[in-house]
Amino acid sequence: MRKAVSIVTLGLAAVTASMLMLAQRPAAPKTKAAFDAKGQLKRPEGYRRWVFLGAPLTPHGLNGGKAGFPEFHHVYVEENNLNAFLKTGSFPEGTVIVKELTRVLNPSFPDGSRNEPSGRGYFNGAFSGMDVTVKDSKRFSGTNNWGFFNFGHHALPYSDWAKESSKAECAGCHQSYVAKTDMTWVQFYPLLRDGDITK
Numbered sequence: 728m729r730k731a732v733s734i735v736t737l738g739l740a741a742v743t744a745s746m747l748m749l750a751q752r753p754a755a756p757k758t759k760a761a762f763d764a765k766g767q768l769k770r771p772e773g774y775r776r777w778v779f780l781g782a783p784l785t786p787h788g789l790n791g792g793k794a795g796f797p798e799f800h801h802v803y804v805e806e807n808n809l810n811a812f813l814k815t816g817s818f819p820e821g822t823v824i825v826k827e828l829t830r831v832l833n834p835s836f837p838d839g840s841r842n843e844p845s846g847r848g849y850f851n852g853a854f855s856g857m858d859v860t861v862k863d864s865k866r867f868s869g870t871n872n873w874g875f876f877n878f879g880h881h882a883l884p885y886s887d888w889a890k891e892s893s894k895a896e897c898a899g900c901h902q903s904y905v906a907k908t909d910m911t912w913v914q915f916y917p918l919l920r921d922g923d924i925t926k
């Protein structure tokens with residue numbers, strides 16, 4: 728009987744010791760970015776419940792009927808990475824930023840707008856595309872520490888995986904204009920630009 732107890736005690740001590748060792752290990756950076764062996768990014772999940780940063784809109788009506796992105800651009804980031812940005816002015820390693828597009832809702836005027844009780848304007852229609860940026864200074868040292876991925880510019884469903892887009896397709900433009908604000912258009916998102924004044 729006594730032997731059995733001591734085996735249990737020893738077992739518990741071993742478990743406690745290994746838990747302590749785990750706790751002492753430096754925490755791996757938290758990230759929602761998962762890559763396969765070819766460096767393709769898995770489509771992030773759950774992002775519509777991350778923090779919403781803003782929704783730039785560049786409709787056909789203001790771009791001669793030929794806007795490259797005639798949709799709302801909904802931008803999301805996880806709260807822990809937002810908090811770090813607000814403290815330090817740059818995003819931590821592993822940060823994922825999602826920009827999801829939605830069409831404008833059933834236009835009734837040639838400029839894409841429609842009348843609603845609140846006025847004539849643009850309202851959110853169907854989801855229509857997804858771009859993602861990931862901060863990883865090892866993988867993406869050639870493009871200012873950020874990787875760029877496109878999961879489709881069309882109605883749902885999007886691709887499950889995306890390969891890194893070329894510098895010409897994406898990073899080049901961000902690098903030309905917003906390299907100093909961590910490759911992100913901080914000036915368009917009130918929370919990043921002005922901070923959280925509600926706190």
Ligand code: HEC
Pocket residue numbers: 783784785800802824825826858859860875876877892895896897898900901910911912913915
């Ligand atoms: C010609 C310049 C240009 C190119 C090329 C470009 N972007 Fe952007 N990107 C912008 C601008 C401007 C914004 C912010 C305003 C907006 O969404 O209209 C933006 C915003 C974003 C955002 C939201 C976070 C942020 O940085 O503000 C993501 C994510 C993004 N782009 C990813 C991509 C990906 C992926 C590609 C390539 C498939 C790409 N971009 C190509 C100009 C560009």
